[in-house]
Amino acid sequence: MTLIRSLAAALLLACALPASADIFKCTDPISGKVTYTNTKIGEKGCTLLSKDQNVSAVPANGAKKPAASPTDFPKVDNSTQRARDNDRRKILETELASEERALESAKKELAEQESMRSGGERNFSRVQERVKPFQDQVELHERNVEAIRAEIAKLR
Structure with a gap:
C-alpha cells in the first residue's frame, strides 16, 4: 500500500x-x-x-500541505465509516487466515522436499536447485502474512 x-x-x-x-x-x-x-x-x-x-x-522545509477536499466531495457519517472499517477488518482477517494456511502448506511441502533425495542428486547444489522453488513459496507467504498483519495494525 x-x-x-x-x-x-x-x-x-x-x-x-x-x-x-x-x-x-x-x-x-x-x-x-x-x-x-x-x-x-x-x-x-x-x-x-x-x-x-x-x-x-x-516547500523549502519539505512540509506537506494538507489536501483540501472539494466542497461537493461526498461525506460519510461515522457509523457508515465504522461499518466499512469493520468490513475491511473482516476481509483482512479472512485473507490472513487463508495466507497462514497456505504458509503452513508451503512449509510442509518444503520439509518433504528437503527430506527426500533421489539417486541422481549426489551433488548438494542439485538438491538446492530442486528445493529453491519451495523455499521461494514459503518466503512469499511469509511476506504476505506480514503485509496483511501490518494492514490490520493500521486499522482504527
Missing part, C-alpha cells in the same frame, strides 16, 4: 507544471544568511542569478 502511495506521489510531482520566475540570491548583511527567492529583499545584498528560469514549487 505504501508503494502505491509513493508511486502516486512521485507521479503527481512529475506532472506538476513548472513556474517561471526571476531568481535572486539575497545575503543578509548582519547574519550572513543566504536566501534564494523570486523577489528582491531590500536593495542591498540581493543579486539576480537568472531571469525567467523554470522553478519547482516545493
